[in-house]
Amino acid sequence: MRLHIDRFESSFMTLSAIMIAGFGLAVLVAVFGLGVQLPGQVDQLAPAEVDSAPGFDNPGVRMVYPGKYEAYIVVQAWQFTPTEITIPAGSELTMYLASKDIIHGFHVLDTNINVMVIPGQISEVSNVFEEPGTYLYMCHEYCGALHHTMVGQIVVTEE
Numbered sequence: 001m002r003l004h005i006d007r008f009e010s011s012f013m014t015l016s017a018i019m020i021a022g023f024g025l026a027v028l029v030a031v032f033g034l035g036v037q038l039p040g041q042v043d044q045l046a047p048a049e050v051d052s053a054p055g056f057d058n059p060g061v062r063m064v065y066p067g068k069y070e071a072y073i074v075v076q077a078w079q080f081t082p083t084e085i086t087i088p089a090g091s092e093l094t095m096y097l098a099s100k101d102i103i104h105g106f107h108v109l110d111t112n113i114n115v116m117v118i119p120g121q122i123s124e125v126s127n128v129f130e131e132p133g134t135y136l137y138m139c140h141e142y143c144g145a146l147h148h149t150m151v152g153q154i155v156v157t158e159e
């Protein structure tokens with residue numbers, strides 16, 4: 001038995017299939033061509049234990065070796081600790097974030113860093129900062145009355 005498919009329906013099905021293939025291709029190009037990746041929830045950490053966890057007990061940035069830095073950032077309503085991170089240009093910065101209370105967000109302007117900070121999880125994001133300048137970061141998950149005050153900055157200095 002041969003299905004009869006209306007000509008218009010058939011063309012819409014073809015168009016739909018082409019679009020789905022196009023979206024799939026866009027995902028593959030984004031992941032393998034442009035390096036876009038889902039920020040990792042790398043480990044678990046109870047909100048009550050953030051202050052005593054290694055790294056988060058002394059939040060801030062430190063050099064792992066020249067050109068490689070890591071920062072531990074404690075997140076709570078309504079502030080990031082620290083509010084400023086300074087690194088030299090050309091450095092790779094890996095940031096670990098943990099929330100002490102509710103869901104917050106972490107977005108760094110002029111980069112593709114954009115991650116949720118979920119209580120109970122450690123979020124990790126990395127970026128190489130080639131250009132000197134000031135990169136603002138902010139909370140982008142609405143978290144209450146002073147959500148809009150949750151900001152900080154990464155200062156990238158001349159090498």
Ligand code: CUA
Nearest residue numbers: 104139143147
């Ligand atoms: Cu934290 Cu909005």
